[in-house]
Amino acid sequence: MTEGTRLTQGPPSPWELRLRGEFLSQYGPALLPLPESLESSRLSAALNLSTRYMDDGIREAAQELFSAPAFLASVSLSVLVYFAAWLAPEPFFSKAFAATLTVRLSLLVGLVELSRVAMACLSLHREAEASTTPQELEAAAERFGKSIGGTGLRVLVVVASLGLPQVLPKVPMGRLETLLSPLRHAPAGGPALESIATVQVVADGTLIVTGVAAGTSAASLCGELATCAMMNGGGNVPGSGPKLSTRYGKPHTRQNPPHNEAIEEELARREAAGHTDLRKNKPQLNATRQRAYDEKPLKGVNFRKPDASSVRPDGVRHNTNYVSNPRDLKRELDAFEAMVRADRKAIHELFLLDGTLIRRFVPRGVSFP
Template identity: 80%
Template sequence: MLESPRTATSGHGPSAPWELRLREDFFSQYGPALLPLPESLETSRLYLALKRSTRYMDEGIREAAQELFSDPAFLASVSLSVLVYFAAWLAPEPLFSKAFAAALTVRLSLLVGVVELGRLAMACLHLHQEAEAATTPQELEAAAERFSKALGGTTLRVLVVVASLGVPQVLPQVPKGGLWTLLSPLRHAPAGGPALESIASVQLVANGSLVVTGVAAGTSATSLCGELATCAMVNGAGGAPGGSSKLSTRYGKPHTRQNPPHNEAIEEELATREAAGHADLRKNKPQVDARTQPVLDPNPAKGVRFRKPDAASVRPDGIRHNTNYVSNSRDMKRELGAFDSLVRSDPKAIHELYLLDGTLVRRYIPPGVSFP
């Protein structure tokens, strides 16, 4: 495979039985392939290029990606994602008529934005085209490198979600913690369930709107409130029956009923910390130090003396850890100001600010404190 892409990696040869089952399961969820399908994914240039691409990924995600892409079944599922799901984004007005794919498209669009999904689809198309055109190992290597450079942590997670949700059994058992957390499935991304299972189709029209038919027949989520969208579905297309989203309250009352993804991000973060042995778990409560003493901003902006971190806890080593989330790009300036206030109030604590998709915006680590 390494020596002769023209002959050995052209996808010739019969598919293994496990691959045939994988294809059937994948097509049942996402629909038929929209790009030419090789006889065998394992011997295709696309498969080999995807496997090589992990060599060139950023250091922060490379190790976890290599763990995932070393599994043949998962890598075959990623290949199918390129040939089936992401290929659908390349039409002038992409249409997702398979219920599962339509529901997943709505979820991902609300989380990462239509533009980001389109960029990932284009990167997948370019990889497929360049891999098919490769006549030497060097050309295949170059295609793999260009593809990896086009990926970020968010888009790689989207790729993992699309490949694994349709056929959950192909997801490798990667050790939890460490770098795996950078590639964990996007929060709130799973499709289906009572919230979105009745969506019939989703179409992206020329002005960047998603037209959803089914429960929300005729509803248009124009531009999805921007690329950092967290807007709720309307007319019963999202949330619990009756049009309202079910909010988790294990760690405290809802952060806000108007922004369910924000609330769920906080709940999930606190659950992760509890599992890691953190103490004094706090959800949207006034800032305190590691001894649970209230702290105030010595240089308050606009008269705001104290802040309420979205998620706060004390690590097993006694260090307070505060985290806030940004739901909308328009609020970034305000959230950065709140972050600076948190740091001024307690410079001995760890402070972080994230987008809802898990992208780190800013982090403060006190001198002498370790952070994995």
């Protein structure tokens, strides 16, 4: 924004901090950078403005909802946390809550509409962040508002409010009634929905669902509104596993699809943030692309292969590894320390697949959000 039109920035309110914690505990870590304060962010401002341009049939209800700061912050979190996963060529949801929600939403509105809403949200985020004048922000809001019909608003309400009923403002019912409780109208998947562990949306429009109870059929889970395939094991039978994402390199392992998809999602986020030299499961390099060797090799291993590696716009190398099985944590911690020894000018991270941070190393003088 130009001087005089810049949004007022400040630390988040206590209620916003509580909301962030509750939301992230349900959906997992943010996939796009979180602003210092959601309440004063460009994204929230654009979302609020967008209600002016929504259809007559939903405008009043949307304005009532979006006038509540907590609900508006929840919609913003939805964009940065849940819808951001749709940036990946084949979105993968490893948090059980988000995976189950994706199946339910696909039953409610269909995968095509769900994907369309996600892309509209992400376009709004990019345009809002790039805006430098109130006019540009308003234009982004107008494009978004005109693209979101009743079904799109229903999706936004579900993602923002499901599991967080305390953020919903009191609004007149009538036209809004189906927006506030839409999942009760979705085809029932029965108890099988509650056992979903992961969901992947592949390019042909199929949902790959894991964690479903043995003996559950795709028809009983998905009805006729979505095409599903289910894995009860690790996908080690040739031809029985899901299609693995390979945008950034060959599959990390076919026996552990969630691990491969976590790497692909991480590299997609970094590419969107302007990182270069995107590497998947390749030998560790330093920022100048020289092989990085461990100065104190363990068991003869003098170099490592980070799951995800890239160079930030400021020239700092960023390496990340994931732990699939907690029983392997000691081995992964040893590998983490070896990577730090090999390159102390790089950022190194170790996560569980659910997004829990185990260890992080940030070089002195390097900023890290």
